[in-house]
Amino acid sequence: MNPRLTVISTAKRGWFSRADARATGYSEEQIRQRLRTGQWVRLARDAYVEPASWPADEQQWDHDQRLHLLRIRAALGRLGPTAVASHQSAAVLHGLPTWNLDLTKAQATKPAGRTRSDAAIEIHRGPIDPDEIVEVDGLRVVTPARAVAELACTSSYEVGVVLADAALHRGLATPDELVEMADRHHFWPGSPAARSAARFANGLSESVGESRLRVLAANHGLPSPQLQVKIFEADGRLIARVDALLADVLVVEFDGATKYGDGEAVVGEKWREDRLRARGYQVVRVGWADLDRPSVTARRLWQGLERASASGGSHTQRWA
DSSP states (O other): OOHHHHHHHHHTTSOEEHHHHHHTTOOHHHHHHHHHHTSSEEEETTEEEOGGGSOTTOOHHHHHHHHHHHHHHHHHHHHOTTOEEOHHHHHHHHTOOOTTOOOSSEEEEESSOOOOOOSSEEEEEOOOOGGGEEEETTEEEEOHHHHHHHHHHHTOHHHHHHHHHHHHHTTSOOHHHHHHHHHHTTTSTTHHHHHHHHHHOOTTOOSHHHHHHHHHHHHTTOOOOEEEEEEEOTTSOEEEEEEEEETTTEEEEEEOTTOOOSHHHHHHHHHHHHHHHHTTOEEEEEEHHHHTSHHHHHHHHHHHHHHHHHHTOTTOOOOO
């Protein structure tokens, strides 16, 4: 990229238009050639990015979010002042989880107008109240509470819980704001999922996995997990701060993809589990694959509760 186009791209936070490229000396053939070789990547109609400076070892989800952010910037630039980033695009801009969200297209909402959706952007029609719009990094975006409601309606209840939990945990919304927003838009298709997710949300959940575990437990009649519980030795020393505790007897730990990067961490976890069992707790580890098999995982959790009951540990209580 020549220096003039670099300046323009930097000013636009990473993207440039076909008109920008032509104005800085590139011919139509040069533009096509760079697109064919992958030197430039098309974001949307007549909008491009040069990815040469991106990290070579970037994780796929980070790559997808980077492209999505550039795509929504490019799209809003040509949609006019009434367009607002919404749905998935709002989630990305607010830093909310993108688990199970399709980031292929940028998402925007306009109250009126004739602009059509295309392969790069999905345009939703509908009113947006002034208190449902904030500015993020120079862009007009729906509030986190509205983004959660939109995505719970258009995706699933489980996605809604993941997003609502994250919005609460990160201080982006309050419980009342989530409930009020979902109730305000009760006429949207899918609104029952949004209203239920808002009321089920818990700001103690620290990850997508923990939120999904809560949904799994509720769906299968398991005791409601207590989150981020501190467990101590008899002398008051802290053993662990566990992800979830069911019925005061079953510790459930969620194993993320990057946990246990070295042998020392594995040894530490083994000591931790040994001490928990010595205190009368059962321990079950749950990973991403387990959450995708909810019925099987629910049986494992019930079995853990049954083992705790049979052992007669001092922490046992009724859970049914």
